[in-house]
Amino acid sequence: MTRFVTKAAALTAVLFPLAGAGLAGAQTQAVDEKTGPVSFANIASVRIGDEGQRGGALITETQRSPLLPGQSKLGADRVSVPKDDGERATFGGHYQIDLGRYSPSQDPYPPGVASRDHNVVAALQATTVPTAVAETNYALRDNWQGGAKPADNTVLVLEGAKTAVDCTGPAKLTGSSSVTRLWVRQGGALGIVPMPGGTAGLQLKNLRLGPPGDIEGAGKETTLSDLKLTRVAGFDQLIRQDGWRGGDFTAVAGWRAEITTHVKNAEGAALQDVRTTIVLGGVSCSVPKGFVAKAAAPAGGTTATQAAVPTQVPAGYLGAAAPDTGGDGSRLPLGIGLLFGGVFFAAVALLLGRRRKSGTD
Structure with a gap:
C-alpha cells in the first residue's frame, strides 16, 4: 500500500x-x-428629451471586447431601429433608422446606394490592444410624412459611414468618423450636402421632419425641425448603458444627430419643442495607466478571432456588460x-x- x-x-x-x-x-x-483594456461598439441609439429630463432612451445591442484576444460582432438580424413593437413604443412610432440591408420593395436610400450588411465589431487584438469599428449605410425615415415609397420618407442618409477607434497605448489613441456621401431632404428630393471636417458639424433648419411620436394637434405642413450633425468628440456624447465604461485613457468616435422639432398645429400656433438625439456608430476604446501592448504574434501564430461566446450588452440593458468572474481569477x-x-x-x-x-x- x-x-x-x-x-x-x-x-x-x-x-x-x-x-x-x-x-x-x-x-x-x-x-x-473592470480596469483592463476594453472596447465597445454600438450601431444606433436614441434619446428623446434632454438628458436628465423626462423622456426615454433606446440603446441597441452593444458589443464589448472579450477578456481574451478575440472579437464580438453584431448579428446580421439587426437591420433597423426599431426592431420590434417594444422598441417602436420606446422610439415613438414615427422614426425609423435603416442600417444597410434592405429588400427591393423597402429601399429607403437614394438611387445608387446598394444594400449591404453592417460591420460592427469590438475586438481585443492579440497584442491586447482594444479596437472597435462600425460601418454601414444609415437612413433616417419619418414615416409620419406618409410617403408612397419608403425612400419618400427618408430625411437623412449617411452613405459609406465608418467610425473606428484604436487604443495602442496611453499616448497613442485614435478615433475617426468618416462618410462617403451625406444626403439630406431639403424641401424636395434628397440631395448631397458637403459635410464639414473636424468638429464644426453641419446645421440645417426647417427640414420636413416631424416629432418621433404622436402629439395631439400637430400639423404635418407646419411642423418642421432643425438638425445638427456632428462627430462624437467626448465619451459623454455617446448614448450608452451603465456597463459601457471608459478608462484612464479613452478614444471615441461616432455620428451625433441632434434634432429639435418645432411642433405646431395646423394653423401654425406653437405647441411644443421636442429634442431627439441619435448616435450612429458609437464606438470607444480604453486602456489603463501604464498599459503596454504585447509583442505581435509571429507569422503563422495566433491572431484575434471570433470569440466562442461573443460579449454583448442586450438592447436597452442597463446592467453590467459582462458576468462577474469572481475577481481573484483563481x-x-x-x-x-x-x-x-x-x-x-x-x-x-x-x-x-x-x-x-x-x-x-
Missing part, C-alpha cells in the same frame, strides 16, 4: 502542475474585466477541471489495477 500511495502522490504532483501551468497561461492572456475553467480530473482518476484506476494484479501473482 505504501508503494501505491507514493506513486499516486507523485502522479498528482506531475499532473496538476500541468493544470496550474495552463491556468497561469490563461491568466497572463486575460485582461482585467477559478479553474470547467473543461480544464474535467480534463485533468479525468486523467488523474484514470491514472489512479490504472495503478489500482496493477496493484491488484501484483497482489495475485
Whole structure:
C-alpha cells in the first residue's frame, strides 16, 4: 500500500502542475474585466428629451471586447431601429433608422446606394490592444410624412459611414468618423450636402421632419425641425448603458444627430419643442495607466478571432456588460477541471489495477 500511495502522490504532483501551468497561461492572456483594456461598439441609439429630463432612451445591442484576444460582432438580424413593437413604443412610432440591408420593395436610400450588411465589431487584438469599428449605410425615415415609397420618407442618409477607434497605448489613441456621401431632404428630393471636417458639424433648419411620436394637434405642413450633425468628440456624447465604461485613457468616435422639432398645429400656433438625439456608430476604446501592448504574434501564430461566446450588452440593458468572474481569477475553467480530473482518476484506476494484479501473482 505504501508503494501505491507514493506513486499516486507523485502522479498528482506531475499532473496538476500541468493544470496550474495552463491556468497561469490563461491568466497572463486575460485582461482585467473592470480596469483592463476594453472596447465597445454600438450601431444606433436614441434619446428623446434632454438628458436628465423626462423622456426615454433606446440603446441597441452593444458589443464589448472579450477578456481574451478575440472579437464580438453584431448579428446580421439587426437591420433597423426599431426592431420590434417594444422598441417602436420606446422610439415613438414615427422614426425609423435603416442600417444597410434592405429588400427591393423597402429601399429607403437614394438611387445608387446598394444594400449591404453592417460591420460592427469590438475586438481585443492579440497584442491586447482594444479596437472597435462600425460601418454601414444609415437612413433616417419619418414615416409620419406618409410617403408612397419608403425612400419618400427618408430625411437623412449617411452613405459609406465608418467610425473606428484604436487604443495602442496611453499616448497613442485614435478615433475617426468618416462618410462617403451625406444626403439630406431639403424641401424636395434628397440631395448631397458637403459635410464639414473636424468638429464644426453641419446645421440645417426647417427640414420636413416631424416629432418621433404622436402629439395631439400637430400639423404635418407646419411642423418642421432643425438638425445638427456632428462627430462624437467626448465619451459623454455617446448614448450608452451603465456597463459601457471608459478608462484612464479613452478614444471615441461616432455620428451625433441632434434634432429639435418645432411642433405646431395646423394653423401654425406653437405647441411644443421636442429634442431627439441619435448616435450612429458609437464606438470607444480604453486602456489603463501604464498599459503596454504585447509583442505581435509571429507569422503563422495566433491572431484575434471570433470569440466562442461573443460579449454583448442586450438592447436597452442597463446592467453590467459582462458576468462577474469572481475577481481573484483563481477559478479553474470547467473543461480544464474535467480534463485533468479525468486523467488523474484514470491514472489512479490504472495503478489500482496493477496493484491488484501484483497482489495475485
